[in-house]
Structure formats: C-alpha cells, structure tokens
Amino acid sequence: MLYGADYNPDQWPERVWDDDVRLMQEAGVNIVSLGIFAWSRIQPSEDVWDFAWLDTVIDKLHAGGIAVNLATATASPPPWVSARYPETLPADESGASYWPGSRQHFAPSSPTYRRLAGELVRRLAERYAQHPAVVMWHVGNEFGCHLPMDFSDAARDAYRVWLRGRYETIDALNEAWGTSFWSQRYGSFEEIFPPRLAPYSHNPSSMLDFRRFTSDMLLECYLMERRILLDGGATQPITTNFMGAFKPADYRRWAPHMDVIADDCYPDPANPNRVRDSAFQRDLVRSLKPGVPWLLWEQATDAVNWRPSNPGKRPGVLMAETAQSIGRGADGIMFFQWRQSRAGSEKFHSAMLPHAGTQTRTWDAVTELGARLAALPELPAPGRDARVALVFDWENWWAVEERDHPTEIDYLALSLEWYGALHRRGLMVDIVAPEEVDDGYDLVVAPALYLLRDEGGAALGRFVAAGGTLLTGPFTDIVDEHDQFRDGGFLTQLGPVLGVRFEDFGALPGAATGGTGVGAQSARSGGPTTTAGFRVAGGAHRGRLVAERVHATGAEVVATFSDGPAAGSPALTRHRHGAGEAWYVATQPVAEGLDAVIGAVIEASGVRPVVDELPPGVEAARRGDLVTLINHSDEHVEVSLAGTDSESGAAVERITLPPQGVRFVSVPITTAESARGSASVTA
Numbered sequence: 001m002l003y004g005a006d007y008n009p010d011q012w013p014e015r016v017w018d019d020d021v022r023l024m025q026e027a028g029v030n031i032v033s034l035g036i037f038a039w040s041r042i043q044p045s046e047d048v049w050d051f052a053w054l055d056t057v058i059d060k061l062h063a064g065g066i067a068v069n070l071a072t073a074t075a076s077p078p079p080w081v082s083a084r085y086p087e088t089l090p091a092d093e094s095g096a097s098y099w100p101g102s103r104q105h106f107a108p109s110s111p112t113y114r115r116l117a118g119e120l121v122r123r124l125a126e127r128y129a130q131h132p133a134v135v136m137w138h139v140g141n142e143f144g145c146h147l148p149m150d151f152s153d154a155a156r157d158a159y160r161v162w163l164r165g166r167y168e169t170i171d172a173l174n175e176a177w178g179t180s181f182w183s184q185r186y187g188s189f190e191e192i193f194p195p196r197l198a199p200y201s202h203n204p205s206s207m208l209d210f211r212r213f214t215s216d217m218l219l220e221c222y223l224m225e226r227r228i229l230l231d232g233g234a235t236q237p238i239t240t241n242f243m244g245a246f247k248p249a250d251y252r253r254w255a256p257h258m259d260v261i262a263d264d265c266y267p268d269p270a271n272p273n274r275v276r277d278s279a280f281q282r283d284l285v286r287s288l289k290p291g292v293p294w295l296l297w298e299q300a301t302d303a304v305n306w307r308p309s310n311p312g313k314r315p316g317v318l319m320a321e322t323a324q325s326i327g328r329g330a331d332g333i334m335f336f337q338w339r340q341s342r343a344g345s346e347k348f349h350s351a352m353l354p355h356a357g358t359q360t361r362t363w364d365a366v367t368e369l370g371a372r373l374a375a376l377p378e379l380p381a382p383g384r385d386a387r388v389a390l391v392f393d394w395e396n397w398w399a400v401e402e403r404d405h406p407t408e409i410d411y412l413a414l415s416l417e418w419y420g421a422l423h424r425r426g427l428m429v430d431i432v433a434p435e436e437v438d439d440g441y442d443l444v445v446a447p448a449l450y451l452l453r454d455e456g457g458a459a460l461g462r463f464v465a466a467g468g469t470l471l472t473g474p475f476t477d478i479v480d481e482h483d484q485f486r487d488g489g490f491l492t493q494l495g496p497v498l499g500v501r502f503e504d505f506g507a508l509p510g511a512a513t514g515g516t517g518v519g520a521q522s523a524r525s526g527g528p529t530t531t532a533g534f535r536v537a538g539g540a541h542r543g544r545l546v547a548e549r550v551h552a553t554g555a556e557v558v559a560t561f562s563d564g565p566a567a568g569s570p571a572l573t574r575h576r577h578g579a580g581e582a583w584y585v586a587t588q589p590v591a592e593g594l595d596a597v598i599g600a601v602i603e604a605s606g607v608r609p610v611v612d613e614l615p616p617g618v619e620a621a622r623r624g625d626l627v628t629l630i631n632h633s634d635e636h637v638e639v640s641l642a643g644t645d646s647e648s649g650a651a652v653e654r655i656t657l658p659p660q661g662v663r664f665v666s667v668p669i670t671t672a673e674s675a676r677g678s679a680s681v682t683a
C-alpha cells in the first residue's frame with residue numbers, strides 16, 4: 001500500500017528537509033509526489049537550469065526509504081514564459097487573454113508551450129529516469145482543472161487541423177454539423193473559429209466537436225510528455241491525476257494511455273450525499289481500467305480552502321473515506337500535501353503536517369492511518385466484482401447539457417440519483433460506456449442516454465438479447481454521434497428492445513435540473529415545479545423533468561401516468577427481448593419513486609448486494625476476496641459476515657462497528673453467497 005503526499009520542498013528552506021524525511025518516516029509515508037509546481041525553481045529563466053536542489057531532495061528521500069513519484073512540473077509555467085512568449089497564453093470566449101498569477105495559464109495547443117514544456121521533460125528524464133528513488137512519473141497536474149476551454153488563436157489553428165483530420169472535407173463537416181441551418185455553411189476550414197462569444201446559441205454539433213477537441217488537446221499534451229519520458233529511458237509507470245467525473249476531459253479515451261489510473265477526490269463534509277458521491281467517483285475511476293488497482297493521489301487530511309465554507313472532517317472520517325477508496329480498488333492513498341503551505345492561495349488547505357505541528361489531531365490521524373495501512377496484507381486486484389453497470393458517457397454529457405432542449409438536464413446530478421438507489425442497496429457497480437456493456441453484467445442502468453452511438457446501441461441490444469436486464473429512462477436514444485436526429489424519430493435503436501414507440505417529450509414546467517443557459521435561470525426562478533404521478537409496487541410516486549408520451553408495442557405496461565400531460569399513457573414498461581428484458585420509465589422519478597423503480601428492477605434481475613440487510617449508513621464493497629465494511633453512521637452497528645479479519649487474521653462471524661468504524665474481511669468468492677448475512681443496529 002503506497003502512502004504519502006505531494007511534497008513541495010522548493011517552497012521551504014533546506015534546513016527543514018531533513019525534518020521532513022524524519023517525520024515522513026514517523027507517519028509511515030513511503031512515497032511522495034515531488035516537484036509538481038517547481039518549473040520556476042528548476043528553470044528560473046530560459047537559459048538557466050538548476051537541478052542541484054532537486055538532486056539533494058531526491059537523494060535525502062531515497063536515503064530515508066521514501067520513493068519518488070516525480071512530476072514533470074509542466075502544470076504552471078514560470079512568469080518568464082508568458083513575458084517572452086505571450087502566444088502561450090490561453091483566451092476566454094471574447095478572445096481576452098488569461099494572464100499569469102495563478103496556474104494552468106497556458107494554451108494546451110500552443111506549439112511554443114509544448115516546445116518549452118517538452119524541453120523541461122526531456123531534461124528531467126535524462127537526469128532522473130535511472131535514479132533508484134524514482135518509481136513513477138507524474139505528468140502535468142489535473143489537466144484542464146482551471147481552464148476547461150481555450151479560445152485562443154493557438155486553439156483556432158489547432159482546431160482547424162483537428163477538424164480536417166476528423167472530416168477530411170468541408171462538405172463532410174457541413175453535413176455532420178447541419179450548417180444549412182441559420183446560414184452557417186462553411187466554404188473552407190479556414191472560415192471556422194472556436195465557439196467564441198456569439199449573440200445566441202452556437203451550433204450544438206460544433207459545440208460537441210469543440211469539447212472533443214478540447215479533451216484531445218489536453219490529452220495530446222500528456223501524450224507528448226509521456227513520449228519524451230519513454231524516449232529518455234523511463235521504464236517506470238507513467239500517469240497523471242484525474243478528477244473523477246470531470247466534464248472537460250473524456251477520461252475513458254485517456255485511460256488506455258495511463259499505466260495506472262490516479263485520481264484526486266475531495267468529498268465535501270457538508271454534503272449530505274458525500275458518501276454516495278465519493279463512492280460514485282471511486283467506482284468510476286476503478287472502471288476506467290478494469291482489473292488494475294488505482295491510486296488516490298490527492299485527498300484532504302482535514303479542511304480544504306476553496307469552497308465558500310470549509311468545515312473540517314469529523315473524527316474517524318479520514319479512515320472511513322480512505323477505506324472507501326481501498327474497498328473500491330485503490331492500492332495507494334496520498335494527500336495534498338505533506339507540509340501545509342505558509343503562503344499562497346492554498347495556505348489554508350490542510351496537510352499531513354499542519355502549521356500547528358505534531359501535537360494535533362490531524363497528525364494523530366495521519367500517523368494512525370499510516371500504521372493501519374502498513375499492517376494490511378497484500379490486497380487482491382479488483383476483479384469483475386460488479387454484476388451491475390451504470391452507463392455514464394462523456395460525449396452524451398456534453399451533448400445532453402447543450403442549450404435549446406425540451407428541458408435542461410444536469411447529467412451528473414441525474415446519474416448520481418440513479419447510482420444512489422443502487423448504492424443504498426449495497427450493490428457493487430461498474431460505471432461504463434454503452435459500448436463496454438457485455439454479458440458479464442446481470443443488470444445495466446442507463447439514465448438520460450440522449451446521445452447514443454451506433455456501437456453503444458448495438459451493445460445494449462446484444463446484452464438484453466443474451467439474458468441481461470436493462471433499465472433506462474427519459475431523454476434516451478435521441479441523437480447520433482453528431483447530435484443529429486436519426487431517420488425514424490426517437491428510440492430508433494432501443495425502441496424494439498424496449499417494446500415502446502416514442503411520441504412526445506412532455507416537458508414539465510419548472511423541472512430543470514441544471515444547465516447554464518437563459519432557460520435554466522427562468523425555469524428555476526418562476527413558479528412551482530410541475531410533476532406527474534404514477535404508481536409502482538403499490539405506492540404513489542411523482543416524476544419530474546418530463547412525462548413522455550410513449551406507446552407500448554409489445555411491452556407490458558407496469559404503471560401509467562395518473563395525471564399531467566401524459567395521463568393514461570405508460571409511465572413504466574417491461575419488455576421481454578430475446579433471453580432478457582428491458583424496462584423503460586418515461587419520467588425522472590422523484591426520490592422515493594426512483595427507489596421503487598430500481599427496487600422492482602433489481603428484484604426481477606436477481607442481483608444481490610455484497611452483504612444482505614445492511615443497516616442505514618453502512619457501506620460494503622468487494623474487491624476479489626476482500627470485503628470492506630464502513631459504518632458512516634453515528635450508531636454502533638453489528639454486521640453478520642463469516643470470514644477472516646484481514647488485519648488480525650482472526651476468524652469472524654459477527655462484527656461490531658463503532659461510528660465511522662472500518663473492518664476489512666477476507667471472504668473467498670467461492671463462498672460469497674453462503675457468507676452473506678444479516679445486520680442490525682445495537683445500542
């Protein structure tokens with residue numbers, strides 16, 4: 001188990017470096033990410049290089065038994081770069097430059113930036129690729145975090161090249177974008193600009209491509225640095241840090257280029273859905289590279305600094321959140337950062353070693369955590385532990401949140417609602433693209449899959465025909481990969497699988513769940529939200545966003561709308577297709593209704609939780625033989641689970657968990673069904 005933090009010795013005098021190594025040893029640290037923002041220290045001017053300090057730090061760490069995840073330091077160019085080369089600066093929608101003084105102030109597509117960054121990486125590789133302390137390479141840092149889109153002239157030029165590569169001819173682009181609308185037809189690629197500030201909506205197909213381009217430009221920067229490292233003799237794993245469900249970068253396209261997935265995760269202590277949301281993020285990053293343990297590269301020891309209010313973590317939460325990562329596939333636990341900064345924007349961000357020193361609850365928590373992680377045996381690789389998959393797709397995310405739709409949808413928030421109904425039931429869930437759905441799953445849930453590529457539609461159809469259960473909902477199978485309607489209307493791919501025909505969306509006023517357009521503001525500012533009623537499993541429930549009018553063409557009608565614009569038409573259908581079945585809900589059920597729908601489908605599919613009958617607030621996750629139990633509640637609980645305690649080696653049958661308590665239990669897969677037990681809350 002890797003354990004450590006970002007280490008920024010360039011921000012501190014050399015006299016504290018030996019103390020850092022000593023205290024790292026005391027805390028159980030065995031790896032640090034080094035030099036992430038050290039470009040200006042390594043290269044104070046274009047013709048001056050200073051590696052002596054970095055040599056000293058790496059040697060001290062190595063002598064202390066602490067490995068190095070060496071950063072390429074390209075995430076924040078020094079001031080001399082933009083002063084000498086203003087063409088490296090990114091621009092906003094109006095064409096105005098973003099200036100230095102923060103970080104990530106570079107245009108990812110700028111040839112000059114790439115040249116300068118490439119030279120830095122080349123020198124680092126030549127100097128440290130063979131150093132025994134360096135066990136991993138950290139390329140850039142949180143690509144796109146503060147610059148989700150760049151509209152500079154560099155982006156303009158690169159965008160035109162990217163479009164030529166994608167479409168080859170301008171006629172093909174015009175067809176894909178539907179440019180006959182609003183007289184947008186282009187005569188050449190040179191007439192195309194990034195979607196800069198415009199009087200009204202941009203062409204949605206062009207916006208979709210610009211988001212693809214933006215993700216690809218960031219990926220190109222990573223791939224350039226990776227190639228230089230390999231050419232320089234690096235044999236260590238190379239990766240960068242993801243940020244969970246981060247909209248600007250399609251991590252599913254990035255994942256094949258990562259030797260290991262690394263992620264930064266900062267649950268908000270004030271978020272009532274904190275446990276659900278962070279579980280979703282950890283399941284997502286695990287699913288990006290199946291079968292390969294991932295690394296948590298950043299989390300906070302206590303409070304962060306960048307929210308409007310920044311409460312700290314309650315006692316025990318640090319261990320509970322760490323266990324959630326381990327249970328869902330992580331083999332490394334790291335923090336931002338080792339020593340709390342004394343200056344700069346993040347000086348109020350917590351660290352392993354706080355300003356108040358070692359006589360603090362934070363220091364006690366990180367040293368106790370380090371000791372507990374060190375005592376863990378070798379963990380099994382995360383296997384195909386989930387029998388349930390949630391479809392979550394970046395291109396669909398980009399397309400479904402564009403303007404000018406029947407209603408506005410916050411795709412991530414909606415996906416979290418559907419995921420939460422699965423998570424509450426203790427089910428392991430993989431989070432996949434539609435094309436990744438296969439017969440290894442029993443149940444697939446695909447909410448708001450507005451943009452459905454041909455390959456994805458075919459995969460979902462094969463899955464059901466082979467015996468799987470599919471649940472999908474409103475605003476699904478509407479457009480193709482260009483954000484255009486297909487011939488034949490809506491549900492053209494999944495209609496035969498679902499046994500329904502789609503007629504109309506039936507948007508419900510005031511039901512918007514997100515978006516940034518004018519419509520979002522007006523929807524939220526006026527009048528009460530309208531809902532539509534339906535009944536499932538004997539209970540009356542409400543739906544929001546839409547009440548679609550669909551017609552059963554073979555499907556069983558499980559529930560009908562009792563009121564609203566689609567009164568009397570199907571609200572929930574179930575259709576046998578091949579050896580499996582497909583369910584369709586024609587609205588977005590409000591909490592209890594969504595839970596009822598998910599419950600009915602789970603019962604029909606036969607999928608089982610990791611541990612039956614867990615009490616509220618208790619989470620169970622499986623990775624191979626390891627079952628992780630986490631009590632997120634404020635009550636003492638007991639869980640019946642037959643296995644072996646992974647830390648003590650003792651046989652267990654009934655486990656008591658205090659508030660925020662964690663247990664790791666070895667439960668062989670071959671006996672998993674017989675080991676599933678019951679749980680109860682005790683005084």
